[in-house]
Amino acid sequence: MLKKRYMAATIALAASYLISQNSFAASTTAQALQQVLAALTITQVSDLDFGTAAAGDAAKTVAPGAAEDAENASFLVAGEANTAYTITLPADGVVTMTTGGGGANETIGVNTFASTPAAGANGLLDGSGQQDLFVGATRDALGASQVAGSYTATFTVDVVY
Amino acid sequence: MRWFVLLILLTSFKAYGQLAVTKISDLDFGVVPQDGPAKTVPPNGFETAENASFLVTGPANTAYSIILPRRFTMDHSSGTGKSIKVDNIISFPAEGNNGFLNPSGEQYLYVGATREAIQKNLTTGFYSATFTVEVVF
Numbered sequence: 001m002l003k004k005r006y007m008a009a010t011i012a013l014a015a016s017y018l019i020s021q022n023s024f025a026a027s028t029t030a031q032a033l034q035q036v037l038a039a040l041t042i043t044q045v046s047d048l049d050f051g052t053a054a055a056g057d058a059a060k061t062v063a064p065g066a067a068e069d070a071e072n073a074s075f076l077v078a079g080e081a082n083t084a085y086t087i088t089l090p091a092d093g094v095v096t097m098t099t100g101g102g103g104a105n106e107t108i109g110v111n112t113f114a115s116t117p118a119a120g121a122n123g124l125l126d127g128s129g130q131q132d133l134f135v136g137a138t139r140d141a142l143g144a145s146q147v148a149g150s151y152t153a154t155f156t157v158d159v160v161y
Numbered sequence: 162m163r164w165f166v167l168l169i170l171l172t173s174f175k176a177y178g179q180l181a182v183t184k185i186s187d188l189d190f191g192v193v194p195q196d197g198p199a200k201t202v203p204p205n206g207f208e209t210a211e212n213a214s215f216l217v218t219g220p221a222n223t224a225y226s227i228i229l230p231r232r233f234t235m236d237h238s239s240g241t242g243k244s245i246k247v248d249n250i251i252s253f254p255a256e257g258n259n260g261f262l263n264p265s266g267e268q269y270l271y272v273g274a275t276r277e278a279i280q281k282n283l284t285t286g287f288y289s290a291t292f293t294v295e296v297v298f
Contacts, residue, residue: 024298026180030213030272031187032247034235034288036279039195079194080285161194 038129040079042159045132048073048110050139055146064116064136073135077123077159085123087133088158089113097139097151105147109140110155123159133157180219182296188213188274196281204253204273213272217260217296225260227252227270228295235276235288242284249275250292260296270294 049071050060062071077085092111100106116134117123125131135157189211190200202211217225229252234244253271254260262268272294 024180024219025295026182026297027293027295028182028184028215029291029293030184030215032190032213032233032235032274032276032290032292033187034190034245034276035192036197036245036283036285036288037192037194038285039281161192 037080037083037161038078040077040085040159040161042133042157043076043078045074045076046072048135048137048155053142055142055148056144057142059138059141061112061138062136064114064134066116066134068132068134071136073157075133075135075157077125077131077133079125079129079161081125081127081129083125083129083161084121085125085159085161086121087115087117087119087123088160089115089119089135090155090157095137095153095155097153099147099149099151105143105145106149108142108146108151110137110153111140112138113155115157133159180217180225180296180298182215182217182270182294184294185214185216185269186212188272188292190276193279195279195283195285197279199275199278201249201275202273204251204271206253206271208269208271211273213294215270215272215294217262217268217270219262219266219298221262221264221266223262223266223298224258225262226258226297227254227256227260228297229256229272230292233290233292235290237284238287238289239284243280245279245283245288246277247274247290252294270296 046068048062050062065072068074090113095110097108097110098106114136123131190202205212208214229250232248234246236244251273260268
C-alpha cells in the first residue's frame with residue numbers, strides 16, 4: 001500500500017515537472033526594415049573645353065559656373081528624389097592632356113578641379129530626382145616650345161549616396 | 162508521505178517565476194540603392210542603430226534557450242512585387258542553450274542577420290518583415 005502511494009507520488013512529481021518545463025516559454029516579434037533608393041546615375045552632357053591658346057600663354061582657369069557654357073563640363077545626376085549625394089573630382093597631378101605621342105612639350109597638366117555643387121557631400125537631387133553638375137579646372141601655362149595641336153585627356157567624376 | 166511530496170511540488174512552482182521577452186529595437190538594414198550589395202548586420206552584444214534588441218526576464222541566475230527563425234523575406238509596403246531575402250539570423254548570446262539571466266533575473270539579447278544583394282530593377286521604397294524570437298527554459 002505504501003509502495004503504491006510512493007509510486008503514484010513519484011509519477012505525479014515527474015508529470016508535473018514535464019508540464020512545468022513545457023509552460024516556461026515566451027516569444028515576441030520584431031520588424032526587419034530596409035529602404036531601397038533609386039540607383040544613382042551620372043551622364044555626361046558636355047566636355048571641359050579650354051579653347052585655343054598659343055605657346056607661352058599663361059595658365060587658364062575655367063570656372064564650373066552655375067549653368068552650362070561653352071567651356072565647363074556638365075553632367076546630369078539622377079536618382080532618388082530629394083536625396084543627398086557625394087561628389088568626388090580628380091585630385092591634382094592626375095589629369096594630363098596630351099597631343100601626338102605625349103612626350104616632351106606634348107603635355108599640359110590639368111589641376112584644381114572644382115564643381116557646382118562643390119565636391120563633397122553637397123549634391124542634392126531635386127523633387128524629380130535630378131541635378132545638374134558643372135565642372136571646371138585650371139590648365140597649366142604653356143611652354144615656349146609647346147607643340148601645336150589638339151590636346152585631350154579623359155577624367156572621371158564620381159557620385160555616391 | 163503523499164502530502165509531503167505535494168508540498169515540495171508547490172514550493173518548486175513558486176520559486177520558478179515567469180520567463181518573458183520584450184522587444185526594445187527592430188532590425189534595421191538602413192538605406193541602399195538598387196543594385197546595392199548584400200549587407201550583414203552583426204548582433205554585436207550591445208545596442209546599435211541596426212541590430213534588433215530584446216530584454217529577457219525571469220528567475221535569477223537561470224539558464225534559458227534561444228530559438229531564432231532560419232530565414233524570412235521583407236516585402237514592399239505595397240504588398241506587391243519581389244521580396245528581399247534575409248537569412249543567417251544570429252544572436253548574442255548565441256542561439257541554443259546559451260542564455261543566462263543575471264542575479265536581477267535579466268539579460269539583453271541582440272539579433273543580427275544578412276540580407277541579399279538588391280537587384281538593379283527592384284521596386285524602390287520601404288520593405289519590412291515581422292519575425293519571432295523565442296526563449297525557453
